[in-house]
Amino acid sequence: MSRKDTLKAMLTRRTEELPDGNSESEPAPQPISHVRSGAVGAMGRSLGQIASAAERAKALVASGAAVVEIPADKVLGSFAQDRLEDEGAEFTTLYQAIKDSGQKSPILVRPHPDKADHYQIAYGHRRAKILAKLGRPVRAVVQNLTDEELVVIQGQENSARKDLSYVERGLFAVTLEEQGFDRAVIMSALSMEKTQLSRLLSLTKSIPKSVIVAIGPAPKAGRPRWTELAERIAALKNNARLDDAIADPKFVEADTDQRFVRLFNALAPRKPAAKTNKVIVKADAGQKIATVERTSTKLAVVVDAQGSLEFGEFVASRLPELFRQFEERKETPNG
Structure with missing residues (x-):
């Protein structure tokens, strides 16, 4: 079979994969060569070529090509954070599944551009974190990816699973913008058009990052609720109510969606005192x-x-x- 036919077979091969990597079969490990990626902003190829490379890399994972085992301590996160720390019910379910049945689907990594003998995750952060907790090696496909290809793959994989909450998508977009990525790359990574991206960036920037981190992903709170929270924060004369609400032990102990609700309610406009x-x-x-x-x-x-x-x-x-x-x-x- 020619190389062209082999790639076509990879791209068209059907696989059944559960959310965040739980497929029904595991291919045998194969060796692979490594090459360092390009620097941020070095867009030598068109956006179409980047997206095509991202699809090819994902197809390689789906086809089970070149799977290797890597010690968990040598697998590092992406330079572009896309998740807020939150070990909620979904994380617990995935943890138990991997603990009981092992890692069913490999993650996608590239050779780390700055640390020899280390790898950087394109997608599969939760699986890598769980395997590190369990003290097990990480099964991965290693691909040579530029920074642009990595973030497009990272964003599109999460978008395909609708896995990131609205505010996590916002933080991911802001991070990519701060890293100097072109708007076209960010739009491709998040699978959204220009107006949607502008709205997402504007809203995310209007809320202090410390507040977003304190709340967490809050998957049940969509754009309208985050927009109203941003308006309530902007209307505050000082941060006393905001700081008190976040420091409240009941806020700290609540899950991420409850934290959003508690802060949202704490910052509700106060009724003017009755005139006496x-x-x-x-x-x-x-x-x-x-x-x-x-x-x-x-x-x-x-x-x-x-x-x-x-x-x-x-x-x-x-x-x-x-x-x-x-x-x-x-x-x-x-x-």
């Missing part, structure tokens, strides 16, 4: 005997304790009688 009208009541001799406080919903009579305590007790004892007189007056015509 105070009138001081004096006796004929001039001494203060009480203060009448009126708001739109209530009226309170506060008797001055220093000079009129006995009077206050007298009024309190007469309240039932006064109320009866009031009721009788309402029932009397022209009363």
Whole structure:
């Protein structure tokens, strides 16, 4: 079979793969050669070529080509963070599955551009983390990828599984922009058009990163809720309420979606205090005997304790009688 036919077979071969790498078969390891990647921003190829290379690399993983075992301590994360730390229910389920049945699908890595004999993850971060916790080697396909190819693969793999939350996608986009990647590359990595990307970047930048990290991925909170949270943060006169809410032990102990809700509610606009009208009541001799406080919903009579305590007790004892007189007056015509 020619090389062209072999590549075509790789790209068209059907495989069944569960979320975050749990396939039904595992190919035998094969050797592979390594070459260092290009520098950030060195886009020697067109975006179409980058996307094509990304698809070829993913096809190699799907076809089971060139799988090797690498010690977990030699597998390092991508330079572009796409996940917030959160070992929730999904992570626990995946951990137990790998612990019980082993790693069913290899991850994709490239030779690390700055550390000899180390590798950098394109996708499969959770699997690598779990295998490190279990003290097991990582099964991986090693491909020579440029920085652009790596982030396109990384972003498209997560988008295909709809695995990243809205705010994680935002942080990934901001990270790529800060790394100097072209907008076209970021759009390809996140599979979104220009307007969507601009909106995502603007919203993510409007929320302090420390707040996002404190909340975590919050997968149940979509763009509208994050947008409203950003507006509530912007409306604060100072950060006291924000800091207090994040430092609250109940916030710290909650899961990521509950943390979002707790902070969202803590920063809700406060209703303006009811306007109070105070009138001081004096006796004929001039001494203060009480203060009448009126708001739109209530009226309170506060008797001055220093000079009129006995009077206050007298009024309190007469309240039932006064109320009866009031009721009788309402029932009397022209009363």
